[in-house]
Every structure is written in C-alpha cells, then in structure tokens.
Amino acid sequence: MYLPPHFEERRIDLLHDLVKKHPFGCIITYSNGELDANHIPFELVPDKGDFGKLLAHISRQNPLAEILKNDANV
Structure with missing residues (x-):
C-alpha cells in the first residue's frame, strides 16, 4: 500500500494509544471469489515483537471461524 510520507505515523506510543482507545x-477475507469484511475486537x-502484537477473538460458531481454518487470504 502506498503511504505518502506526510500521512505516515511512526510513533509507536501514539499508535498503541490509538489501538487501545x-x-x-475489521478483518477482511477473500474466499470463494468474494471479499468479506467482519468487525471484531x-x-x-504492546511488549511482543518490535511493534507489539494484535490478538483477536471470534466465536467458534461464527462462520468466519470456518473460513479462517481453511487458510483463507486475510
């Protein structure tokens, strides 16, 4: 994705604060020739890896869970 320098944000503390707030x-998948967007928590x-780590959760009953089990493009 092209990101013009004047829109780039590199301050990790500011980015972490944005995610916490x-x-x-939105997780976007490509399956069966279609794009699908799902909103999830x-x-x-913050202390995992160089930039922090994002964890997400969905219910096993959510149809998205089955899509993700099959190595979907995300």
Missing part, C-alpha cells in the same frame, strides 16, 4: 477492527499486547 479503538479496539474494534482486538487486543494489543
């Missing part, structure tokens, strides 16, 4: 995100683990 707005933990609801995310949790930030």
Whole structure:
C-alpha cells in the first residue's frame, strides 16, 4: 500500500494509544471469489515483537471461524 510520507505515523506510543482507545477492527477475507469484511475486537499486547502484537477473538460458531481454518487470504 502506498503511504505518502506526510500521512505516515511512526510513533509507536501514539499508535498503541490509538489501538487501545479503538479496539474494534475489521478483518477482511477473500474466499470463494468474494471479499468479506467482519468487525471484531482486538487486543494489543504492546511488549511482543518490535511493534507489539494484535490478538483477536471470534466465536467458534461464527462462520468466519470456518473460513479462517481453511487458510483463507486475510
């Protein structure tokens, strides 16, 4: 994705704060020739890796769970 330099944000603390304040995100999958967007909760683990780690949760009964089991493009 092209990101013009004037829109780029590199301050990790500011980015982490944004995720903590707005933990609801969108996961987009491509399956059976179609794009699908699902809104799910995310949790930030700030001390994992260089930039932190995002964890997400969905119910096993959510149809998205079956799509993700089959190595979907996400």
